[in-house]
Amino acid sequence: MTRKILVLPGDGIGPEITAQASRVLAACQARGLDVEVEEAPVGGTAYDLEGSPLPESTLAKARAADAVLLGAVGGPKWDKLEDISKRPEKGLLGLRKELGLFGNLRPALLYPQLAEASSLKPELVSGLDIMIVRELTGGIYFGQPRGIEERDGQRVGYNTYVYSEAEIERIGRVAFEMAQKRAKKLCSVDKANVLEVTMLWREVMERLAPEYPDVELSHMYVDNAAMQLVRAPKQFDVVVTGNMFGDILSDAAAMLTGSIGMLPSASLNESGQGMYEPCHGSAPDIAGQNVANPLATILSVAMMLRYSLGEAALAERIEAAVGKVLDEGLRTADIAAEGERAVSTSEMGDAVLAAF
Amino acid sequence: MTRKILVLPGDGIGPEITAQASRVLAACQARGLDVEVEEAPVGGTAYDLEGSPLPESTLAKARAADAVLLGAVGGPKWDKLEDISKRPEKGLLGLRKELGLFGNLRPALLYPQLAEASSLKPELVSGLDIMIVRELTGGIYFGQPRGIEERDGQRVGYNTYVYSEAEIERIGRVAFEMAQKRAKKLCSVDKANVLEVTMLWREVMERLAPEYPDVELSHMYVDNAAMQLVRAPKQFDVVVTGNMFGDILSDAAAMLTGSIGMLPSASLNESGQGMYEPCHGSAPDIAGQNVANPLATILSVAMMLRYSLGEAALAERIEAAVGKVLDEGLRTADIAAEGERAVSTSEMGDAVLAAF
Ligand SMILES: CC(C)[C@H](C(=O)O)[C@@H](O)C(=O)O
Ligand SMILES: CC(C)[C@H](C(=O)O)[C@@H](O)C(=O)O
Numbered sequence: 001m002t003r004k005i006l007v008l009p010g011d012g013i014g015p016e017i018t019a020q021a022s023r024v025l026a027a028c029q030a031r032g033l034d035v036e037v038e039e040a041p042v043g044g045t046a047y048d049l050e051g052s053p054l055p056e057s058t059l060a061k062a063r064a065a066d067a068v069l070l071g072a073v074g075g076p077k078w079d080k081l082e083d084i085s086k087r088p089e090k091g092l093l094g095l096r097k098e099l100g101l102f103g104n105l106r107p108a109l110l111y112p113q114l115a116e117a118s119s120l121k122p123e124l125v126s127g128l129d130i131m132i133v134r135e136l137t138g139g140i141y142f143g144q145p146r147g148i149e150e151r152d153g154q155r156v157g158y159n160t161y162v163y164s165e166a167e168i169e170r171i172g173r174v175a176f177e178m179a180q181k182r183a184k185k186l187c188s189v190d191k192a193n194v195l196e197v198t199m200l201w202r203e204v205m206e207r208l209a210p211e212y213p214d215v216e217l218s219h220m221y222v223d224n225a226a227m228q229l230v231r232a233p234k235q236f237d238v239v240v241t242g243n244m245f246g247d248i249l250s251d252a253a254a255m256l257t258g259s260i261g262m263l264p265s266a267s268l269n270e271s272g273q274g275m276y277e278p279c280h281g282s283a284p285d286i287a288g289q290n291v292a293n294p295l296a297t298i299l300s301v302a303m304m305l306r307y308s309l310g311e312a313a314l315a316e317r318i319e320a321a322v323g324k325v326l327d328e329g330l331r332t333a334d335i336a337a338e339g340e341r342a343v344s345t346s347e348m349g350d351a352v353l354a355a356f
Numbered sequence: 357m358t359r360k361i362l363v364l365p366g367d368g369i370g371p372e373i374t375a376q377a378s379r380v381l382a383a384c385q386a387r388g389l390d391v392e393v394e395e396a397p398v399g400g401t402a403y404d405l406e407g408s409p410l411p412e413s414t415l416a417k418a419r420a421a422d423a424v425l426l427g428a429v430g431g432p433k434w435d436k437l438e439d440i441s442k443r444p445e446k447g448l449l450g451l452r453k454e455l456g457l458f459g460n461l462r463p464a465l466l467y468p469q470l471a472e473a474s475s476l477k478p479e480l481v482s483g484l485d486i487m488i489v490r491e492l493t494g495g496i497y498f499g500q501p502r503g504i505e506e507r508d509g510q511r512v513g514y515n516t517y518v519y520s521e522a523e524i525e526r527i528g529r530v531a532f533e534m535a536q537k538r539a540k541k542l543c544s545v546d547k548a549n550v551l552e553v554t555m556l557w558r559e560v561m562e563r564l565a566p567e568y569p570d571v572e573l574s575h576m577y578v579d580n581a582a583m584q585l586v587r588a589p590k591q592f593d594v595v596v597t598g599n600m601f602g603d604i605l606s607d608a609a610a611m612l613t614g615s616i617g618m619l620p621s622a623s624l625n626e627s628g629q630g631m632y633e634p635c636h637g638s639a640p641d642i643a644g645q646n647v648a649n650p651l652a653t654i655l656s657v658a659m660m661l662r663y664s665l666g667e668a669a670l671a672e673r674i675e676a677a678v679g680k681v682l683d684e685g686l687r688t689a690d691i692a693a694e695g696e697r698a699v700s701t702s703e704m705g706d707a708v709l710a711a712f
Contacts, residue, residue: 074549089549119480119587140517141550148552151520157556158518161496165510191600193430193445194497196504200513226608227616230586231475244547248604252582260583 003035003309006065008042008058008095011078011088012282013292013345014071020294020349021069021301027356028305028314035309038065042095043073043088043282047081053091059098067308068095068275069300072282088282096136101267101275102167103174104136104246105303108233108253108263113326114335117258120233130236130253131182133175134246136267138167141243161197163242168204174268175240176212185237187218189225189245201242222249229253254279261293261334264300266307274308276300286333290344293332295322298352321355328355359391359665362421364398364414364451367434367444368638369648369701370427376650376705377425377657383712384661384670391665394421398451399429399444399638403437409447415454423664424451424631425656428638444638452492457623457631458523459530460492460602461659464589464609464619469682470691473614476589486592486609487538489531490602492623494523497599517553519598524560526626531596532568541593543574545581545601557598578605585609610635617649617690620656622663630664632656642689646700649688651678654708677711684711 007022009015025037040046040058047053053073062068073088081087095101110118110128118125143160150156172188179186188205190198202219209217220228222245228235229249233256241249254260263279278296286292302318305311330351333342343351363378365371381393396402396414403409409429418424429444437443451457466474466484474481499516506512528544535542544561546554558575565573576584578601584591585605589612597605610616619635634652642648655678661671686707689698699707 084555087549093550119476121475121477124475143514146552148556154521155556156518156520157551157553158499158516159551159553160514160516162512162514164507164512191603193443194449195513195515196502197513197515199440200504200511223603223607226582226604227611230608230611231614245604247547247579248582248601251579252586252608255583255586258587 001034003066004064005035005037005304006061006068007037007039008068008070009039009045010043010071010073010282011045011075012072012284012287014043014073014282016288016290016345017278017292017294017297018069018071020345020352021297023349023353024298024301024318024356027353031314033311033314042070043091044075044078046091047078047086047088053086053088054094059094062095062099066273067304069297069304070275070277071297072278072280074282075284093141095275096267097142099273099275100137100269102135102137103171103268104134105178105266105268106132106134106250106254106263106279108132108250108257110257111259111262111326114257114259114262116337117335118256119258120256125233125256128233128257130233131178131238132246132250132253133171133178133238133240134250135167135171135242138163139243161195161244163197163201165200165204168201169208171240172205172208175238176208176215179215179238180212183237184214185216185218187220187225187236187239189220189222189239189241189249191222192219193221198242205240225249226252229256250279259335261332262295262299264296264303266300266303268307272308274304276304290346291333291342292345293334294345294348295352298322317356321352324355325351357390359422360420361391361393361660362417362424363393363395364424364426365395365401366399366427366429366638367401367431368428368640368643370399370429370638372644372646372701373634373648373650373653374425374427376701376708377653379705379709380654380657380674380712383709387670389667389670398426398447400431400434402447403434403442403444409442409444410450415450418451418455422629423660425653425660426631426633427653428634428636430638431640449497451631452623453498455629455631456493456625458491458493458527459624460490461534461622461624462488462490462606462610462619462635464488464606464613466613467615467618467682470613470615470618472693473691474612475614476612481589481612484589484613486589487534487594488602488606488609489527489534489594489596490606491523491527491598494519495599517551517600519553519557521556521560524557525564527596528561528564530624531594532564532571535571535594536568539593540571541574542571543576543581543592543595545576545578545595545597545605547578548575549577554598561596581605582608585612606635615691617688618651618655620652620659622659624663628664630660632660646702647689647698648701649690650701650704651708654678673712677708680711681707
């Protein structure tokens with residue numbers, strides 16, 4: 001059965017990096033992967049074309065796809081849009097919500113070839129391999145009520161941080177299962193000493209724990225987790241947390257590797273359908289220059305093969321090819337050491353294809 | 357006029373470290389500082405004694421004081437208290453709220469003598485000097501409604517992230533004024549691409565900016581701020597943000613220095629009354645062993661002298677004394693390098709007094 005993949009290039013460097021990832025997908029097709037690949041607009045680009053960051057036709061194609069590959073959305077061009085429902089980010093948030101992509105997997109993996117790039121001392125990060133499991137369709141990102149309104153003669157802004165037991169349990173299971181496949185340590189991050197919503201979070205994680213007796217569950221307050229990531233990141237295996245804390249901690253963890261241009265991510269729903277995207281953003285400052293690092297997007301294709309298409313062998317081939325080009329010393333500007341020659345986006349794509 | 361200082365030792369290592377700070381206060385009195393010093397219980401200790409983490413008598417004394425010196429609150433002994441209004445943290449949060457201590461100043465300063473202690477590469481942190489200005493009496497910490505309740509047959513936890521224009525303006529002014537006294541750069545951290553409450557935050561910061569034309573205002577999303585703190589922390593001078601983001605970022609920033617046992621903090625209200633406390637917590641694992649680092653608490657006395665008592669000269673003397681003991685190579689266990697001899701809490705106090 002032919003599976004469907006939808007590529008959403010998006011804004012900024014999105015089109016350049018997804019172009020390289022699409023070449024890798026095509027190479028997989030040449031090796032027998034039976035997929036149909038389509039493209040559609042999203043984000044600011046979609047707003048410019050069709051007046052919406054998530055056009056109906058794009059959403060329909062995404063629903064029909066087995067997996068979505070997203071470049072990145074956003075840019076200064078759209079930051080001043082008065083109607084915030086039209087901002088590029090709303091395209092991304094809309095996709096997550098509409099497709100029910102509640103389980104966000106964000107690996108923070110240090111490539112040994114790039115150990116130098118970390119701002120931390122080498123002994124603290126060598127071998128770093130953390131998987132952050134972030135809840136992606138609930139919490140304060142989507143909570144109601146929300147808005148800005150006048151109260152007693154002045155404006156007040158408000159948002160609601162809310163989770164139900166079912167939402168917490170669902171992401172908890174993803175995290176426990178992930179821990180079972182890894183080093184069997186799960187750290188749940190909350191602020192249960194202050195926020196009721198995270199007291200419930202902690203309680204549900206505790207309740208699930210006996211079902212996963214091989215996993216060691218611990219809890220950490222979010223402020224301490226931010227400290228521990230800086231102090232001794234290798235203490236973590238799998239981290240599970242809500243949407244907002246996950247946004248912050250996964251970016252901090254990614255940056256520990258010093259090479260955020262290398263990190264893919266997956267966002268999954270209950271039926272295994274997924275959206276795959278690099279951890280980095282749309283980098284409007286370097287867009288269109290053929291200098292962006294396409295590897296995070298190429299590695300997102302590998303995640304897609306593994307998690308949504310059941311093609312672990314092909315996923316490993318891609319990861320091995322990326323390892324090989326790093327071994328050969330190829331570096332885009334973001335990961336090049338001082339004085340080292342940087343290759344272009346497309347040269348990096350060429351090299352991965354050659355190594356594939 | 358004799359000013360009043362209230363010392364709240366609190367829990368864990370609190371009593372040991374405030375004891376050393378009180379000796380420094382006494383030394384200031386011997387040099388002519390006209391203050392009356394009293395003590396009262398707070399936190400778990402107060403709960404054990406009087407059934408409340410913030411007894412009425414403690415609160416009354418705090419209100420009557422010109423400044424409060426707090427050790428730390430909390431510990432595993434009280435973590436399982438069913439009635440969360442009795443938890444030690446509620447004593448701290450109650451003091452902040454009741455005294456109106458909205459302006460929390462959290463310096464992240466790298467002591468050159470301790471540069472080795474940072475987990476970051478030396479060139480990235482040498483000379484690090486960031487001031488995080490955190491809003492402390494609003495935001496999601498205190499927002500209503502909040503709770504855990506049954507909806508459609510399952511429990512739901514919820515909290516409210518809310519700020520009024522007046523609250524934002526008030527902390528904004530503290531931050532702009534702080535920037536004027538420093539390197540004149542202010543970075544406001546929000547999540548304005550997702551949360552309405554922080555859209556209002558950003559708008560108010562923008563509105564204030566023209567009143568402080570010598571300060572360069574920038575904005576950063578909280579996820580990016582967490583990354584930038586790891587990547588290139590010296591780009592920051594003053595950072596202003598809300599209660600929750602400030603909790604996370606100030607701990608991450610403190611940990612960049614590698615010596616959180618050195619960092620004081622101040623929490624001020626509109627009339628300059630303040631509460632001063634170390635950034636670190638109650639460290640129950642080492643409580644009662646005379647090994648904790650008292651320097652953050654001693655430096656909190658210096659902040660108190662500067663911000664609430666108008667005694668900048670005495671503050672500088674304390675800071676100089678701390679610098680001197682570091683120069684002499686004295687280290688408590690938390691800041692001692694491997695193999696280096698560690699001094700005790702009271703020995704460190706002795707040394708500061710000798711250098712004072
Ligand atoms: C673009 C933004 C809305 C998004 C988020 O906050 O989730 C991004 O930071 C991310 O982490 O994917
Ligand atoms: C103890 C806790 C309630 C407190 C907070 O979250 O504000 C602490 O982490 C702090 O930063 O002072």
